[in-house]
Amino acid sequence: MARLGPSVREAVLRVGAGELSCEEHVASRLERMPRMDRDVHAFLHVAGEQAVLAARELDQKVKRGEKVGRLAGIMIAIKDNICVDGMPATCASKILEGFQPRYDATVVERVRREGAIIVGKTNMDEFAMGNTTTTGAFGPTRNPWNLERVAGGSSGGSAAAVAGGMTTLALGTDTGGSVRCPASYCSIFGLKPTYGAVSRFGVIPYANSLEQVGAFARHADDLRLLFEVISGHDRRDSTSARERGTVEPPAMKGLKVARIREFFGEGINERVRERVLDASSKLEELGATVEEVSISSLGYALAAYYIVAMAEASSNLSRYDGVRYGASLEKGSADWNAAFAKTRTDCFGAEVKRRILLGTFVLSAGYYEAYYLKAQRARSLLRSAFSRAFKKYDLLLGPTMPTLPPKVGERMTPLEDYLADVNTVPANLTGVPSVSVPAGFADGLPVGMQLMATHFAEETLFRVAGAYEEVTA
Amino acid sequence: MSVKIGLEIHCQLTTLRTKLFCPCSSDYRDKEPNQLVCPVCFGVPGTLPVLNARAVEYAIRIGAALNCKTASETSFYRKNYFYPDLPKGFQISQYDKAGGMPIAYDGYVQLERKKFRVRRIQLEEDPGKLTYEGTIEKSSYSLVDYNRAGIALVEIVTEPDFESAKEAKVFLEKLRSTVEALGVSDGELEGAMRCDANVSVDEGGRVEIKNISSFKEVEKALNYEILRQSTFTKSSDNHVNETRHWDERRSITISLRLKEGEQDYRYFPEPDLPAVVLSEEFVERVRVETPEVPEARANRYVRDYSLTAQVAMELSRNAALSRLFEETVAIHRNGPDVANWITGESRAEVQKTLMGPGRETLPRRLAELLAMISQGKMTRVQAKEVFRGMLAKGESASSLAGQVGGVVTDEVVIGEIVGRVLRESGAEEARTNPKAFNYLVGQVLRAERRADPRVVAKLLRQKLEPGDNS
Numbered sequence: 001m002a003r004l005g006p007s008v009r010e011a012v013l014r015v016g017a018g019e020l021s022c023e024e025h026v027a028s029r030l031e032r033m034p035r036m037d038r039d040v041h042a043f044l045h046v047a048g049e050q051a052v053l054a055a056r057e058l059d060q061k062v063k064r065g066e067k068v069g070r071l072a073g074i075m076i077a078i079k080d081n082i083c084v085d086g087m088p089a090t091c092a093s094k095i096l097e098g099f100q101p102r103y104d105a106t107v108v109e110r111v112r113r114e115g116a117i118i119v120g121k122t123n124m125d126e127f128a129m130g131n132t133t134t135t136g137a138f139g140p141t142r143n144p145w146n147l148e149r150v151a152g153g154s155s156g157g158s159a160a161a162v163a164g165g166m167t168t169l170a171l172g173t174d175t176g177g178s179v180r181c182p183a184s185y186c187s188i189f190g191l192k193p194t195y196g197a198v199s200r201f202g203v204i205p206y207a208n209s210l211e212q213v214g215a216f217a218r219h220a221d222d223l224r225l226l227f228e229v230i231s232g233h234d235r236r237d238s239t240s241a242r243e244r245g246t247v248e249p250p251a252m253k254g255l256k257v258a259r260i261r262e263f264f265g266e267g268i269n270e271r272v273r274e275r276v277l278d279a280s281s282k283l284e285e286l287g288a289t290v291e292e293v294s295i296s297s298l299g300y301a302l303a304a305y306y307i308v309a310m311a312e313a314s315s316n317l318s319r320y321d322g323v324r325y326g327a328s329l330e331k332g333s334a335d336w337n338a339a340f341a342k343t344r345t346d347c348f349g350a351e352v353k354r355r356i357l358l359g360t361f362v363l364s365a366g367y368y369e370a371y372y373l374k375a376q377r378a379r380s381l382l383r384s385a386f387s388r389a390f391k392k393y394d395l396l397l398g399p400t401m402p403t404l405p406p407k408v409g410e411r412m413t414p415l416e417d418y419l420a421d422v423n424t425v426p427a428n429l430t431g432v433p434s435v436s437v438p439a440g441f442a443d444g445l446p447v448g449m450q451l452m453a454t455h456f457a458e459e460t461l462f463r464v465a466g467a468y469e470e471v472t473a
Numbered sequence: 474m475s476v477k478i479g480l481e482i483h484c485q486l487t488t489l490r491t492k493l494f495c496p497c498s499s500d501y502r503d504k505e506p507n508q509l510v511c512p513v514c515f516g517v518p519g520t521l522p523v524l525n526a527r528a529v530e531y532a533i534r535i536g537a538a539l540n541c542k543t544a545s546e547t548s549f550y551r552k553n554y555f556y557p558d559l560p561k562g563f564q565i566s567q568y569d570k571a572g573g574m575p576i577a578y579d580g581y582v583q584l585e586r587k588k589f590r591v592r593r594i595q596l597e598e599d600p601g602k603l604t605y606e607g608t609i610e611k612s613s614y615s616l617v618d619y620n621r622a623g624i625a626l627v628e629i630v631t632e633p634d635f636e637s638a639k640e641a642k643v644f645l646e647k648l649r650s651t652v653e654a655l656g657v658s659d660g661e662l663e664g665a666m667r668c669d670a671n672v673s674v675d676e677g678g679r680v681e682i683k684n685i686s687s688f689k690e691v692e693k694a695l696n697y698e699i700l701r702q703s704t705f706t707k708s709s710d711n712h713v714n715e716t717r718h719w720d721e722r723r724s725i726t727i728s729l730r731l732k733e734g735e736q737d738y739r740y741f742p743e744p745d746l747p748a749v750v751l752s753e754e755f756v757e758r759v760r761v762e763t764p765e766v767p768e769a770r771a772n773r774y775v776r777d778y779s780l781t782a783q784v785a786m787e788l789s790r791n792a793a794l795s796r797l798f799e800e801t802v803a804i805h806r807n808g809p810d811v812a813n814w815i816t817g818e819s820r821a822e823v824q825k826t827l828m829g830p831g832r833e834t835l836p837r838r839l840a841e842l843l844a845m846i847s848q849g850k851m852t853r854v855q856a857k858e859v860f861r862g863m864l865a866k867g868e869s870a871s872s873l874a875g876q877v878g879g880v881v882t883d884e885v886v887i888g889e890i891v892g893r894v895l896r897e898s899g900a901e902e903a904r905t906n907p908k909a910f911n912y913l914v915g916q917v918l919r920a921e922r923r924a925d926p927r928v929v930a931k932l933l934r935q936k937l938e939p940g941d942n943s
Contacts, residue, residue, distance in 0.1 A: 202519045204519045314739075318561065
């Protein structure tokens, strides 16, 4: 496992100075990829030719003495629900098999502009609905640390590709923890930015009001760099935030951290609790003051999250009818309604169907008030509780996942499965930024610590994660 | 018999030139199918809508013209249903329940002595269009054209205040001239204004008639439906709520579905579009920039140019004629004179000219013509001929004046004609009756169209003086 290795900034400097042939570097890593990914199955599509071509162009640019971008020559993997011009975008679903968008998502455009080399599209839970990367139509992704275990999800392919050394950076999406969960399970850094900090243009939506494009890296500073590249206003996304002045983040000494009591309560694995409490003590050693607080409205978070997410999903996924792209309608159907139903029945997986049905239900006449509106009220309750907490504290702390990565194929009821998201969904409901930081191992399996900061205070997260990384790595 | 009719009008913002949530052209008429589409209006996964700010301004204009209140904050909702012409599986629309707020609401339109209330005005996107081989029933497949998908529609919903088909028709015509005057839509374009109507007779069931393609058809459809329902009233079977389709070819309505199992559209707030705050300053600026509606303009014409109410309204109803009038009267400052020439017997040719290349210069040319008349360089009869020539050929009045010859003022020449006319028609009545006098003037002008009418009148008067027997 490549936990260490040079930082992205160092590598970019070497590329810019012409000390390193990008083409050779990319080609040799791509050559090793099939063997490395045989068991892990992080990638759904490897863009070998395009990657080598891009690396060659970059080398020529360096030879001509031109300035290179902030991610020059750095390999990056893209989750399969983010559109890359000329590459498939299946969302790990049969219903989008064969779909190749002819445009770049804004985040893709931005990493390309900075010279990053896109190596391929990564595996995920179907339409990002899950936390295991086993619900997709094209097979599960396995954890590089332990192939019997899941890599987490839904951006499991991206996390496993970074942890397994197949790429330096990766992009994922986080709707209810889909970046932080696999980052935690794969022992790397994962960021869910502030809602509106990163453009969603080109991201195939699961639940629009909750999700953000997130980043994976092996170092806290790499995470910061990738975030700096992908963030910023985009006029193609009306929910993207206007530029804002940077606030000076607090110093490590005197940093005020709140350990959330609810995150350490019922259902948590004892060994996970120990590791995260250790990590919390480390922050104290670094000069932070850590207090325990309770936020009672967190009790509504999981229910509110699933209602909102499923409602939005049921509508987002209506467009997959087989008329325009992806799976096609069968000829000779009696009417279009029957044809739509057939396509959707055949091509959506079980979890996707479950969420479409539940989402349709909660939006139906007579239930809308009881579920959807009530969930929105719970969401605003939680938002005010968080903004009160951030008046007092710089960071909220807890385990990213309450348990260790489960085994691939382990039988769980949907409810057990949903419960695993209990610590990650609050950041999505409230829109605050959150990172998962590697916090050691328990029973040989990775544990992640989650830190949340107030809106647009990503820099605080990077500083603390970086300081912690320095003393623990 | 009591009749209650409510209208729901969908008006395309044709002058916007682009679609509601993407920069695609909205000029879809007579275009190849599926050419005016982009990833956004085609519903390609990952694309996001971006609201056209001008569409919001246009909706506010319509709201203001229909005396509506403007919302201080408005938001978009998703209306979910499956249909092949709907690229996203939902339509982005607005909603007036569950906390939703349309752009404008609670307005009215005054027609003569009656007020018709407007419930709400909102923005939404048009779906695409399905075409069939032959008829819907017989076609073995359907084709979808997404050129229309995403075009900005303003939906105008009235209260059920109309008591006859005639009232509904008058309202719709007024609405059409209003949106034209506001510069937001060309209602004459096929499909630019579409109407659904709710009808109930004698407190019976509410019947919605869909798919009425033109306003002419609305009156027919409503009259048919009123007759149909009043017949049912007698047979007491009119308490069903249903949706009916207007079959233009057969001129009847056909039942589509009963309303009991009404479709649930599962409205919820569109998460990709934040609520739009309509600040007082913004709304005020839109109001200031809004072109005046026909009534306001007609009132101004009566006040400032001494036009009769009828002529003023005739001009005001048509944006192009109004512009011609105002530009001409700015040069030739005789309002009634200018108005009479524009709305007179050559009105059709005037309107045709205003659609063509001669449009720009017409005010100047017309003003020149009127000046020549008042300076006595041309008679009115001659001027009519020149005017027609001007409109057809795009030339100036002065260059055509030569072709109709000069004005004859020679009293000897005219005197001869006057004498002849008096001999043929007799003079007795013309001495006391002005109509008979004018008739004689006309007779002289018919014999010599270049004759200066003032000279003709003078000579006639002289010859009719008692005692002159020459």
